[in-house]
Amino acid sequence: MSLFATFLGALKYEFRMQVRRPWLWITMGLIQLIILGFMFRTPGVLTMIQHLKGAPIVATTAYWTNIVNYLLPVAVAILIADRLPRDKRTRVQEILTTLPGSAAGRLWGKYLGSTLATLLPILIFYILGILVIFVQTLNAYVFLVAIATFATIILPGMLLVGAAAIAIPALIWVPLFQFLFVGYWFWGNLYKPHGIPTLSDTILTPAGGYMSRGFFGVTVFPVDRASAGQGLLSMLVLLGLAALIMLALNGYQQWQLRHQ
Structure with a gap:
């Protein structure tokens, strides 16, 4: 079986299995309700939503993208974290090693399948917000901006979060x-630098502040200034780190197989 066929089969299987988990939808739904609760309890937000027609469409869409990316990556990490340990606990990993096909293909399929499935309820939530913006503005340009903001602000960081959530629980x-990741997210992405060293104002933050500020001029994250070049660099670094983590995990699994 070719590497691509193994990868595709694993991706489809992991996607179907993850998307059918009730806890995926329950957890995402609860966090989304919390996000909406905070939004509507903030003074002036409801009035602003009702008068989006006069607001800049790019800034409005980027702000919504930032809000979606504020807490939901935490849920992604928590929901993906048990993927490899579960296979080991149920002896599925032992069975997979006896089957034909590339172990690397299976690993990358597991990573992308489970990550994309976990992103599905986030994408639905995101699209609903974009539809609200469209209804208020009647400007179809919002859909093009939404694709750009999702692809540049949300996706790179989510791929890194997914890679970390697959790899680190193997160790x-x-x-x-899960406990450490929650702490890291608030310290390394949401904490505004003030006395305590943090990664939240660096290109290493997966929250997407550099891409949002550099490409679209606005962000809710603690990134005061960023150029388009810095945004691009941050995006490439995040994607590169995700790839390096998965390559390291594949090497670790191969090392384990050789020493069994």
């Missing part, structure tokens, strides 16, 4: 990773 206890 440490899953609940410990």
